[in-house]
Amino acid sequence: MFIRNAWYIAAWGDEVGDRPLARRILDRPVVLFRDQRGAAAALEDRCCHRGTPLALGQIVPQGIQCGYHGLVFDPTGKCVLVPGNHNIPRGAFVRKYPLMEKDDLIWIWMGDPQCAEPASVLSYPYHNDRANWPHRHAVYHIRGGYMLVIDNLMDLSHLGYVHGGTVGGTPATHIEASMRTLGTATGVRFDRWMIDSTPPPTYVRAVGFKGRVDRWQETEFFAPSTVLQWIGAVDVGTGVLRDWKYDGVREGGFSFRLLHGLTPETGTSCHYFWSAANGYRQNQPEATELLFEEVGKTFEQDKHVIEAQQTRLLETSEEGLVDIHGDGARLHARRAVDRMLAEESR
Amino acid sequence: MFIRNAWYIAAWGDEVGDRPLARRILDRPVVLFRDQRGAAAALEDRCCHRGTPLALGQIVPQGIQCGYHGLVFDPTGKCVLVPGNHNIPRGAFVRKYPLMEKDDLIWIWMGDPQCAEPASVLSYPYHNDRANWPHRHAVYHIRGGYMLVIDNLMDLSHLGYVHGGTVGGTPATHIEASMRTLGTATGVRFDRWMIDSTPPPTYVRAVGFKGRVDRWQETEFFAPSTVLQWIGAVDVGTGVLRDWKYDGVREGGFSFRLLHGLTPETGTSCHYFWSAANGYRQNQPEATELLFEEVGKTFEQDKHVIEAQQTRLLETSEEGLVDIHGDGARLHARRAVDRMLAEESR
Amino acid sequence: MFIRNAWYIAAWGDEVGDRPLARRILDRPVVLFRDQRGAAAALEDRCCHRGTPLALGQIVPQGIQCGYHGLVFDPTGKCVLVPGNHNIPRGAFVRKYPLMEKDDLIWIWMGDPQCAEPASVLSYPYHNDRANWPHRHAVYHIRGGYMLVIDNLMDLSHLGYVHGGTVGGTPATHIEASMRTLGTATGVRFDRWMIDSTPPPTYVRAVGFKGRVDRWQETEFFAPSTVLQWIGAVDVGTGVLRDWKYDGVREGGFSFRLLHGLTPETGTSCHYFWSAANGYRQNQPEATELLFEEVGKTFEQDKHVIEAQQTRLLETSEEGLVDIHGDGARLHARRAVDRMLAEESR
Numbered sequence A, B, C: 001m002f003i004r005n006a007w008y009i010a011a012w013g014d015e016v017g018d019r020p021l022a023r024r025i026l027d028r029p030v031v032l033f034r035d036q037r038g039a040a041a042a043l044e045d046r047c048c049h050r051g052t053p054l055a056l057g058q059i060v061p062q063g064i065q066c067g068y069h070g071l072v073f074d075p076t077g078k079c080v081l082v083p084g085n086h087n088i089p090r091g092a093f094v095r096k097y098p099l100m101e102k103d104d105l106i107w108i109w110m111g112d113p114q115c116a117e118p119a120s121v122l123s124y125p126y127h128n129d130r131a132n133w134p135h136r137h138a139v140y141h142i143r144g145g146y147m148l149v150i151d152n153l154m155d156l157s158h159l160g161y162v163h164g165g166t167v168g169g170t171p172a173t174h175i176e177a178s179m180r181t182l183g184t185a186t187g188v189r190f191d192r193w194m195i196d197s198t199p200p201p202t203y204v205r206a207v208g209f210k211g212r213v214d215r216w217q218e219t220e221f222f223a224p225s226t227v228l229q230w231i232g233a234v235d236v237g238t239g240v241l242r243d244w245k246y247d248g249v250r251e252g253g254f255s256f257r258l259l260h261g262l263t264p265e266t267g268t269s270c271h272y273f274w275s276a277a278n279g280y281r282q283n284q285p286e287a288t289e290l291l292f293e294e295v296g297k298t299f300e301q302d303k304h305v306i307e308a309q310q311t312r313l314l315e316t317s318e319e320g321l322v323d324i325h326g327d328g329a330r331l332h333a334r335r336a337v338d339r340m341l342a343e344e345s346r
Helices: A144-156 A156-162 A171-177 A201-207 A285-316 A325-345 B146-154 B156-162 B170-176 B201-207 B285-316 B325-345 C146-154 C156-162 C171-175 C201-207 C284-314 C326-346
Strands: A008-013 A021-025 A028-034 A041-043 A058-060 A063-065 A079-081 A099-101 A105-109 A133-140 A180-181 A187-197 A212-221 A226-234 A254-266 A269-278 B006-012 B021-025 B026-036 B040-044 B058-060 B063-065 B079-081 B099-102 B105-109 B137-140 B176-181 B185-197 B215-223 B226-235 B254-266 B269-278 C007-012 C023-024 C029-036 C040-044 C058-060 C064-065 C080-083 C099-102 C105-109 C135-142 C178-183 C187-197 C213-222 C226-235 C254-266 C269-278
Touching: A008 A021, A008 A028, A008 A041, A008 A133, A008 A254, A008 A269, A008 B325, A008 C178, A021 A254, A041 A063, A041 A099, A041 A105, A058 B105, A105 A226, A105 B226, A133 A144, A133 A254, A133 A285, A144 A156, A144 A212, A144 A226, A144 A254, A144 A285, A144 A325, A171 A187, A180 A325, A187 A325, A201 A254, A201 A285, A201 C201, A212 A325, A226 B026, A254 B170, A254 C080, B006 B021, B006 B026, B006 B137, B006 B269, B021 B254, B021 B325, B040 B063, B040 B099, B063 B185, B063 C040, B063 C064, B105 C040, B137 B254, B137 B285, B146 B156, B146 B215, B146 B226, B146 B254, B146 B269, B146 B325, B156 B285, B170 B185, B170 B226, B185 B325, B201 B254, B215 B325, B254 C146, B269 B285, B269 C171, B285 C007, C007 C023, C007 C029, C007 C135, C023 C254, C040 C064, C040 C099, C040 C105, C058 C171, C135 C146, C135 C254, C135 C284, C146 C156, C146 C213, C146 C226, C146 C254, C146 C269, C146 C284, C146 C326, C156 C171, C156 C284, C178 C326, C187 C326, C201 C254, C269 C284
Parallel strands: none
Antiparallel strands: A008 A105, A021 A028, A028 A041, A058 A063, A099 A105, A133 A269, A180 A187, A187 A212, A212 A226, A226 A254, A254 A269, B006 B105, B021 B026, B026 B040, B058 B063, B099 B105, B137 B269, B176 B185, B185 B215, B215 B226, B226 B254, B254 B269, C007 C105, C023 C029, C029 C040, C058 C064, C099 C105, C135 C269, C178 C187, C187 C213, C213 C226, C226 C254, C254 C269
C-alpha cells in the first residue's frame, strides 16, 4: 500500500550520469539515465522484447539501448530501433515515469502521469546557496519500511538513547525540552528548545562550545516522505524562547540544516536520501566534512535500530503496541499519510 | 507444533551477564538478562512502544531499558519508566517468562505460567560436583528440528558411520552390541554394552588403552528434549554384563557424562546445549579439555548430517520412510513426545 | 511444468567417480555414482530410513551406503543391507533413474521408466573423434530457467551486444547476416552466413586472420534441451553461399563445434553442460585450451544477462513482451517444446 500519486526522490542528480542507474521504487524496477542533452529520464527497467533489465545496456544518442538484442528506447519509453528490423512492432515501448530535477535532486512520479504537477515538487533552496549553506549528501539503504524512518524523525526523544555520542546528548536534556507541535496542511511541524542545556559531542567538536548552550530543533514533515530540519545552538543566554517561538540569535554558534527524503523501495525497505548543510565556518570545507561524517554516523545508528524494529514488526505486526506522550508529532504524521492514502483510494 | 508447557534450557548461566542476550525460543523472541541482584529474567524481546527488540538496550537498576526511546521494564515485564511521561500508559508491559536457574543452567517455561512447576526442572548434580565430574559446556545452533537431534541420540548405531574418528569406533562394534530398551514414565532409557570390543580413537587418546575393552553406554531421554548419558570403558575382562545389567568396575578406565538439552528455535532449527564431564584424570584440566574437543568435533559431525537430513525432509516430508530394528528407542521417544503434545492439546 | 519423458544430461562422465555426486534434476534430488564395474547409476538422493541424502555416504562393493546408519542400496535402488538387521524391511528401497552413458555424457530419464528408449539418446560422435575434434567441457550453474538459455541460443543477434569482445563481433555483422530457419521433426535448424565480414576477436586470436572473412553458424535445436552448433570462418572469397547453403571450403580457417545441453535444476535454474571442440590446429593442445577459455568467457556473459532477465521475469511474468523479426528460430523452438509438453500431458 503505497501512495503513488506523489513526488518521491529517485536519485541525487549526480548519481545519474553516462551509465544507467537501476533503482527499485515503490516496488517497481526503474532505470534512470541522462539523454544526450543531459536531461534525466526514468523508464521501466525491463526491455519489452525479452524482459531483460535495461540497466544492463548503454546510453546511446537516441536514448538507452538494451544490452541483450540492441533495442533502443528514447526518453519517453518509445522503442525507436530494433536492429535488423525495418518496422518497429506495435506495442514496443516501456513505461516512462515523469521526473523533475530541482535543487540537486531528481524527483519521480510513480502514479498517474496526468496528476504529476511540477509545481508541487518541494523546494529546497539551501542546496543552491553554497556560500551560506555548503552541504554534502548521500543515500542509505534501509531494510525497513519508510514510515519507520518517518516515525524515527518525529520522535526526537530517541536522540538521548541512540545518538548520545554524536548529535544527541543526554537523555535528560531531551526529557526537559520545551516542545510545540502543529498540524499543517501537508503534514506536521514541531519545534523543540533546550534552553540552558549541555551541548552534545558533535556540537562541541564542530564549534568548540566551552559551556552550556541554548539549543533549537525545528522540524517539518511534508507527507508522504520528506522531513526538513533546522537545528542549532548558541552560547547559553544568547537564545530566547518567547511565546513558543525561538526568538534569539541564530548566528555565532552551531547550526545545520538536514533534508531527509524517504523513498519506498519495497513495502519493508527504503532509500534514505539525506543532505547536511552547515551554517557555521562556511568557508572551511573541513567543517562541512565533519558535519557530514557525524550525521552519517548518526543515521547509521538509526538504520541499525530501525532494521531490528522492522524485523520484529514483520513477525508480530503492531498488535498491542502503546502510544506515549512523545508520539504526538508521529501520530500527526501518520494521520497525514493516512489521509493521502484514503484520498488516493477514492 | 511445540510442546509449550515444559521447561526448556534457555541459556547457560554464564551466557547471561551484564548485557542482554537475545534468543529465539519456540519461535518467540526472548531477551535474557540479570537484574541488579543477579537474578536472571526473561522477557518478550519487543518493546511495547514501537516494537524494537529490547536486546538492543541496556541493563539499568530497575530492569532493562529500551535502546530506542528509553522505556524501562522491570523483571516482571512491567513498564516502570517512560522518559518524559508522568504516567505510565495502561497496557505498557511485555510478556515475562518464568525461569529457573539450577546446575549452571537457566530453564525457561514458554507455556501457561500457572503450570510452571519449579520442582519439575530436571536435576543434573554433576555440574556441581567439580571434583569428581569436571566439565565444560557449549551451545550449538542446528538448522534442523530438535526432534531430529533426539532421533540421532536415540539410535547410536550411527556412531560407527558418523563418528568413526572420535567416539564411535567400528560399525561392527555397534552391530554386535547388546542392548536393552525400557520405556519410562518420562521417556525412555536404553543401555548398550560392548564387551570385548575395540576402543574408539577418542578413548585411546584420553586414557591410552593398549588392548580391547568392555564398554557401556547408558542413555536416558526425558521428554520433551533432554538426554543424559553415562558412557565409558575399562580394560577387557574388567566389566561384566549380568542379567542385562552392567555389573563390573567403572573406574580405572575411560568414563564421561553428557548432558544434551535441545531447545526449539523454530520448527526447523534448535539450540543444542551440551556439556561433557569426565570421570577420569579429574585433576588434570587438559583431560577435560581433550574430552570437550573430541565431543565438540563429534557433535559438529552430527550437525552436518542432521542439517542435510532436515533440508531433504523439508521438501519430501517423512513420506515413505521405513523403520528398522535399531529404531526401538527412537520410537519410544517419539511416542513420549506425542503423548505430551496430545495432553497439551486437550 | 517439466517435460519428464525425455533424456537430459545428468553429468559429464568424468564427474562421476569413486565419490557420490549430488545433483538436483527436474526439481528432484538425485545422487550419481559408479558401481564396482564402473557402470554409472542414479538414485533418489534420500535414504528410505530417515531421509538423509545418500550423497553424504560412500560407495561400497554392493552399491552406495548411507552415511548415517549404514543402509546399503544397490544400483537398482533396492536396499541390500540394514546393519544389525537380519531382514530387510519391506518397502526399503529408493527410486532408481534410468541412465545412458554415451559420448562422454551421462543422460538421465526422470519420467516413466517404461518409456525410456536408449535409442533416442542423441549421438555426438565428435566427442570420440579426438584427432579431428579435440575438445574440453564444463558445466555452469545458471540461476535462470533452461528455456531462457535456449532462447538465448536461438537468437544469435545478441552476439554483437553481449559478446563483442569474444565470439560476437560487431552488431552490424549480425544485422546483415543471411539466415535460413527450418522447422524439423525434433526442433529447429537455422543457418546464418556472414560473407565478407569482420572476424570477431576470438577468431583472430585463434588463427590470426589478417583481413575479412566468410563466416558460417549452423545451429540445430533438439527439443527439449540440446543445441548443436558448427561455426567457423575462412579467408574472404573462400566461402560461398549458394542456394541457401554454405558451399565453400571449411578448412584452413577457424572452425569449432559446440554442444549445449540444458538440464532443469528447478523451474528457475538449470545446469548448462557444454563442450567446445576445435577443427583447426588440432594437434596443438593450446588451441583447444584457448577456444575453451574464449567460449567459457562468452557463456559467463550469457549467464549474467540470463540471470538478470530471470529475476525480472519472475516478478513481472512475460506479460506485454513483444516478438521481433529475429525471434523466428526461438518461436520454432518454443513450439517444439510446447508440443512435447502437450503430448506428455495427454
